[in-house]
């Protein structure tokens with residue numbers, strides 16, 4: 001793909017209204033905090049079009065600028081945008097035919113195939129590679145701020161792509177490790193120091209990634225409801241069971257026991273390191289990618305958890 005192909009195109013509102021049959025309810029793919037997302041057709045190309053709420057100008061601009069600059073196989077591709085001044089702000093993305101990881105783990109439609117263990121680890125690894133690009137390869141680094149399973153989209157072959165960059169922030173520069181911002185994350189996924197004081201760093205994304213990895217292994221929601229109606233926090237539940245080494249009790253029942261015990265154990269331990277209370281004790285994303293690469297390829301040697309000793 002050359003630079004001309006990846007540069008976002010400018011669309012008129014009429015082109016995007018035509019593409020979605022005037023934003024017909026039948027074309028609606030989902031609705032998030034900043035607007036509705038529709039499936040559309042631009043000539044032969046199938047696209048997803050997000051229509052931002054009129055008062056979300058900043059989120060629109062942040063996402064447009066970030067995705068205009070960030071190109072990676074594990075980051076959703078921005079095809080173009082429409083900004084006609086005051087009213088219409090829309091982003092056009094490559095359509096992800098398999099929807100989001102959340103659809104698979106928590107809201108499977110009838111007939112949707114359950115994800116097997118190998119596919120779950122492939123998705124976890126690819127999402128981690130997208131995050132590694134943001135944290136370690138982008139200059140300056142980018143903090144995503146909204147890593148959760150509805151923002152991990154799945155392309156053909158379950159290739160994972162990070163999406164929703166509306167809150168993304170350029171990482172600290174000048175040797176600093178964190179910045180202070182207003183809390184605007186997702187409850188259940190946000191790091192405790194970010195919720196408490198607005199302290200944000202790449203390690204806030206690592207915490208959120210750890211919660212996603214717990215969801216991938218257990219099939220449980222970040223914040224769920226237990227049978228007696230009590231609110232159940234996945235991180236707290238997992239911490240107790242991991243401490244007692246009750247790994248097999250944590251496996252998603254929909255895996256029906258089809259997972260490698262060692263692989264599950266190591267994935268859960270990595271997730272547990274990511275959700276460490278203290279940000280400095282959480283692993284760097286490159287370490288997470290290295291361990292998940294070994295787990296995804298079925299190699300469970302002692303090196304796999306070398307990062308455990310550094311915490």
Ligand SMILES: Nc1ncnc2c1ncn2[C@@H]1O[C@H](COP(=O)(O)OP(=O)(O)OP(=O)(O)O)[C@@H](O)[C@H]1O
Nearest residue numbers: 029030031032033034037048093094095096150164
């Ligand atoms: N490129 C895409 N291809 C296919 N479906 C998409 C695409 N982008 C978004 N969607 C669908 O639209 C839904 C809404 O997306 P959006 O990013 O606006 O919100 P969200 O992540 O679900 O919620 P929030 O913005 O509150 O975090 C997604 O969950 C997904 O199902």
